[in-house]
Amino acid sequence: MVSTLGFIAIFAIIGAWARYGQTLLIQTVFGRGFPWATLSINVLGCFIMGFLFFETMERISINPELRTGILTGGLGAYTTFSTFSLETLVLFENGEPIKALLYMFSSLFLCVAAAFAGAWISRSI
Numbered sequence: 001m002v003s004t005l006g007f008i009a010i011f012a013i014i015g016a017w018a019r020y021g022q023t024l025l026i027q028t029v030f031g032r033g034f035p036w037a038t039l040s041i042n043v044l045g046c047f048i049m050g051f052l053f054f055e056t057m058e059r060i061s062i063n064p065e066l067r068t069g070i071l072t073g074g075l076g077a078y079t080t081f082s083t084f085s086l087e088t089l090v091l092f093e094n095g096e097p098i099k100a101l102l103y104m105f106s107s108l109f110l111c112v113a114a115a116f117a118g119a120w121i122s123r124s125i
Contacts (some may be wrong), residue, residue, distance in 0.1 A: 007069025015077030020085060035087040039107055045079025046111040050118025059122065 019041055026037035052071060056062045082109055091100035 004065040007065050009069075010072035011069040012021045012077040014110040015079075019078045035084075035091075035103060038083050038087055039103065039110070042079050042081065042084060042107055043110045045075055047114035047118040048063050048117035049075050049079075051122045052118070054118075054119045061065040063107030 018046055022041055022044075023037040029052055030036045049071065052075075056067050056071075084103075088100050091097075091103060
């Protein structure tokens with residue numbers, strides 16, 4: 001139990017740093033007019049989750065505590081839908097319902113598709 005909590009903490013730090021770095025990069029490149037940073041983080045995070053979940057269940061033998069640290073701590077800190085929810089709310093409140101709906105549906109479709117893609121690639125290699 002203690003080692004699981006330690007792995008979660010270590011990977012949560014890495015995931016949070018990765019999220020922050022990607023946010024800075026994407027906002028620098030694409031600006032802040034649309035939540036591209038959060039969308040890209042959620043899509044990539046869902047892909048990685050789909051890939052690693054099945055890779056570590058079906059192909060690679062990995063310490064269960066380490067696996068929990070990576071998937072729960074690392075990816076949990078890297079990609080969250082709480083930011084997605086808040087950004088969607090702000091778009092609606094700012095009178096931009098088209099952007100809000102576009103963001104909602106593209107996030108849902110792309111993130112689920114990314115999870116499927118990660119699982120498919122993991123099972124294909």
